[in-house]
Amino acid sequence: MNIVLGVSGGIAAYKACILLRLLKESGHDVTVIPTAAALEFVGEATWEALSGHRVASGVFSDVAEVKHVRLGRGADLVAVVPATADLLARAAHGRADDLLTSTLLTATCPVVFAPAMHTEMWEHAATRANVATLRERGAHVVEPDSGRLTGADTGPGRLPEPESLFALLKGFLTSPARDLVGRKVLVTAGGTREPIDPVRFIGNHSSGRQGIAIAAAAAARGAEVRLIAAHIDAPLPAGIAVERVGTTGELYEATVKAAVGADAAVLAAAPADFTPKTASDRKLKRKGDIDLALTSTPDISAAVGRAKAPGQVLVVFAAETHDGPEHARAKREAKGADLVVLNDVSGGAVFGAAENSVTIFDERGEVDALVDASKESVADAIWDAVSAALGPRDSR
Known part of the structure; x- marks a missing residue:
C-alpha cells in the first residue's frame, strides 16, 4: 500500500519515526511529508533514511512532478502524525500553504489525523470546531491519550503510542468498507464487578475482547466511536474516546447518557445481573456460612431500547448455553x-479467546452466522448488518 505520512511541528514527531519503521517493516511504501516546523524536531536525513524516499515540505520542490497532486491521488492512506492545533486549523479551513496541506486537499483516500498538543489547546473551542469540521467531511480524527505532556504537564492531548497507532492504521488499510464515515457510534465492552466487600466481587468471565474489536472496526470504517469499558483483559484501541466504569450501575448511567445522539449503539458488555443488597466496607472474615442477599441490577439494554430515537440502530448480545435462537429472538x-x-x-470457550461463534438476527430472522471466526471478522459482520440497517447517511 502507498501511505503518505504527514508530520507537523510538535515534540511528538519523534514517535512518528517509530510508526514509520513499523509501516515499512509491514511492507508498505511510505512517503513522509513534514512541515517546516516538523523539521525543527526531526531532520530530513532521518525521514529519508527510514522511508527510502527524498523528503520535501514545500510545493516548490521538484515542481515538474506536481507532488501536491501526485502524492494525494496515489495514496491509499494519508496519516498526519502528530497533528498539531495549527495543522488541524489549516486543514479544516482548506489552506494549501505547504506540501502537506496541499496534499490533503487532493487526497481521495482515507485521511487520519492523530492530534498531539497541550490540554488547553485540545480543549479550546476553536480546536474542537476544527475537529468537528474535519470529521464531518469524512476525515478520521483520533482521540488523543491522556498522560504526560511536555514538561511537567499531564492531561488529554498526548499522542498515542506508535504501536497502537500502527494497529489503528492497519484497520484502515484492510477494512472492507468506509460506510460509517460521519456516523457516531457507541460500543460497550467488558464485564462489570459488583462489590461484596473491599476485596471480593460478583462478576463474570468476559474479557472485553469482542467489544474492543467492534470499536476498532467501527473506527476503521470511519465512525466517531465512544467506547464504555468495564473490566477488560485486552489493550484498548488507540484514538477512541474511552470511558471506564466498574459496576453495572455505573455502566447503566454512562450507556444511557452516551446513547443519546448516537447513530448506533452496540451493547457488547457483559453486565452482572445481580448485585449484593449491601456491600461490607470491611473485608468479611471466614466464620462459617454467609447469607448473601442479592438484588437485580438495572436493565441497560431495555433502557436504551425504550429511549431509542427514530433511525437509531440498537444491537444487543445474548450470551446463551442452550435454546439460543429462541432466547435471542425473544430478547431482541x-x-x-x-x-x-x-x-x-x-463451556466458556469464547471468553478471552481469539475466536468467537455468533449468529446475528434481525426482525426477519437470521442475518449471518459465523463459527470459530476471529473476533475481528465477527466485528465486521456486525457492522455490515448495522450499516444495512442504517442505510445511506444522506437519506435520514
Whole structure:
C-alpha cells in the first residue's frame, strides 16, 4: 500500500519515526511529508533514511512532478502524525500553504489525523470546531491519550503510542468498507464487578475482547466511536474516546447518557445481573456460612431500547448455553433492539479467546452466522448488518 505520512511541528514527531519503521517493516511504501516546523524536531536525513524516499515540505520542490497532486491521488492512506492545533486549523479551513496541506486537499483516500498538543489547546473551542469540521467531511480524527505532556504537564492531548497507532492504521488499510464515515457510534465492552466487600466481587468471565474489536472496526470504517469499558483483559484501541466504569450501575448511567445522539449503539458488555443488597466496607472474615442477599441490577439494554430515537440502530448480545435462537429472538423484541447477536458461550470457550461463534438476527430472522471466526471478522459482520440497517447517511 502507498501511505503518505504527514508530520507537523510538535515534540511528538519523534514517535512518528517509530510508526514509520513499523509501516515499512509491514511492507508498505511510505512517503513522509513534514512541515517546516516538523523539521525543527526531526531532520530530513532521518525521514529519508527510514522511508527510502527524498523528503520535501514545500510545493516548490521538484515542481515538474506536481507532488501536491501526485502524492494525494496515489495514496491509499494519508496519516498526519502528530497533528498539531495549527495543522488541524489549516486543514479544516482548506489552506494549501505547504506540501502537506496541499496534499490533503487532493487526497481521495482515507485521511487520519492523530492530534498531539497541550490540554488547553485540545480543549479550546476553536480546536474542537476544527475537529468537528474535519470529521464531518469524512476525515478520521483520533482521540488523543491522556498522560504526560511536555514538561511537567499531564492531561488529554498526548499522542498515542506508535504501536497502537500502527494497529489503528492497519484497520484502515484492510477494512472492507468506509460506510460509517460521519456516523457516531457507541460500543460497550467488558464485564462489570459488583462489590461484596473491599476485596471480593460478583462478576463474570468476559474479557472485553469482542467489544474492543467492534470499536476498532467501527473506527476503521470511519465512525466517531465512544467506547464504555468495564473490566477488560485486552489493550484498548488507540484514538477512541474511552470511558471506564466498574459496576453495572455505573455502566447503566454512562450507556444511557452516551446513547443519546448516537447513530448506533452496540451493547457488547457483559453486565452482572445481580448485585449484593449491601456491600461490607470491611473485608468479611471466614466464620462459617454467609447469607448473601442479592438484588437485580438495572436493565441497560431495555433502557436504551425504550429511549431509542427514530433511525437509531440498537444491537444487543445474548450470551446463551442452550435454546439460543429462541432466547435471542425473544430478547431482541423485549429490549426493542434492531439486531441481536447470539453468542454461544457453552463451556466458556469464547471468553478471552481469539475466536468467537455468533449468529446475528434481525426482525426477519437470521442475518449471518459465523463459527470459530476471529473476533475481528465477527466485528465486521456486525457492522455490515448495522450499516444495512442504517442505510445511506444522506437519506435520514
